[in-house]
Amino acid sequence: MVDLIPPLIELIRLSSTSLPLDVEQALQNTLHSEHPGSPARRTMELILENAAVARRKSVPICQDTGTPIFTVQYPAGYAQKELRFAILTAVEQATASAFLRSNAVHPVTGINSGSNLGDPWFPTIHFEESGEDTLVIDLLLKGGGCENVGRQYSLPDETIFAGRDLDGVRKAALDAVFQAQGMGCAPGFLGIAIGGDRGSGYLASKQLFLEPLDAHNPDPALAALEERITLEANQLGIGPMGFGGKNTILKTHITALHRLPASYFVTVSYMCWAYRRRRMTVRGEAITYA
Amino acid sequence: MPDRAIPLTVPIAEPAISNLSVGDTVLLSGIIVTARDTAHRWLYDRFIANTIAATAEDQVVYEQLRTYLAGGVIYHCGPVVRQDGIGYHVTAAGPTTSIREEPYQADIIRLFGLRGVIGKGGMGTKTLTALTGNSAVYFHAVGGTAAVIAEHIECVLDVLKHEFGMPEAMWVLQVRDVPLFVTMDAHGSSLHATVREASRARLHSLLRDD
Known part of the structure; x- marks a missing residue:
């Protein structure tokens, strides 16, 4: 089995710094319907400029890098425990590289863990065994x-x-x-x-x-x-x-x-x-x- | 709507604030301080409600804040900051939702004599009243445009209460030409109230329409 940690860090980096093309196209499509010079139009221009800057400089699109929500479809034979370990390690390393903001805060003590790791609920990981022979991992970063x-x-x-x-x-x-x-x-x-x-x-x-x-x-x-x-x-x-x-x-x-x-x-x-x-x-x- | 951006530098003089109105675009330069949920509550408990006694160390932080914030600007933001051998570098610094600070903001505007608050989503009537009474405005940054705003941050001058964690610490930032929109002005006008009321009327007609 390949070492999943480096490719998972790349998945996180891509998610945080580069908008999917269909999303960017949808944002682009709004320009023509907002009046030139209006705050709405200027906002959309800034949003598109931001997407370009984030991708070029490989920095987060938004400082709130959100809850990392992983959905893992794995072929028979993979161990969930190992996949979980790889994901958590990648999240921790991507946080250290500033692709993610440290976002996991204990609700009672108010202490930020600093690593984006918290408890079994943070980050969110959904597992499903698939009938396929490919491993598919989706990542959604959903801001607060x-x-x-x-x-x-x-x-x-x-x-x-x-x-x-x-x-x-x-x-x-x-x-x-x-x-x-x-x-x-x-x-x-x-x-x-x-x-x-x-x-x-x-x-x-x-x-x-x-x-x-x-x-x-x-x-x-x-x-x-x-x-x-x-x-x-x-x-x-x-x-x-x-x-x-x-x-x-x-x-x-x-x-x-x-x-x-x-x-x-x-x-x-x-x-x-x-x-x-x-x-x-x-x-x-x-x-x-x- | 005016297309031309108005340059402003912190500390902002009072007449410059009176001249601003909802819809204006501003390019803000100077020193600003990030403060969000934990910082607002910390200030409120120790220096406004006085429900918690400020320690000597708290007092030192407070005095530092006073030097930056007289005629100054608070930014509702929890940045991404990278640290290396030569210091801190902000890589992403968009605004966070401001309404969570509504219980505290009016008092904090008065406490420091703020001339502005930067955030997103707008604030309520209590803050609007404080803006009017203290000659201050609400600047709306475009939510999520963290990479672009970070490009306008020249350097991190200081970080206060670092133990709050990266998002909640108070980062003292030297900025140049940050693009902002005035959405609540010192004359009692709020774009957020206007849009909300117009959309409410439209919602009611859509809800009655099967």
């Missing part, structure tokens, strides 16, 4: 600003006129975008899980951020709802950084999870414009990144 504006609704919710149906989902999503204003670092991206329980809802809503932006929802009703939520969220006029403008949400992903008869959760996760996700694939000795 956008994490703080995520919301979970339990329908029906009279305060937003939302019943237990797809129109209720739409209302919950729009309310979440309104409540976020610019604080989630708009223009952002939504991951919405309908159903599940409180835990699975958040988990599934965040896993949607591993999808490419052009992913097509196989359920036509959900595909239509995704389009409508994006369209209407942009009608709120919140705009880049909440300065007012046409671009608030650039893409909505929705998934549906089986729920209990008693529960109908709508979980809305918000990803900031600094949408940092990268994938590493290991095939034998060959390692590729996307």
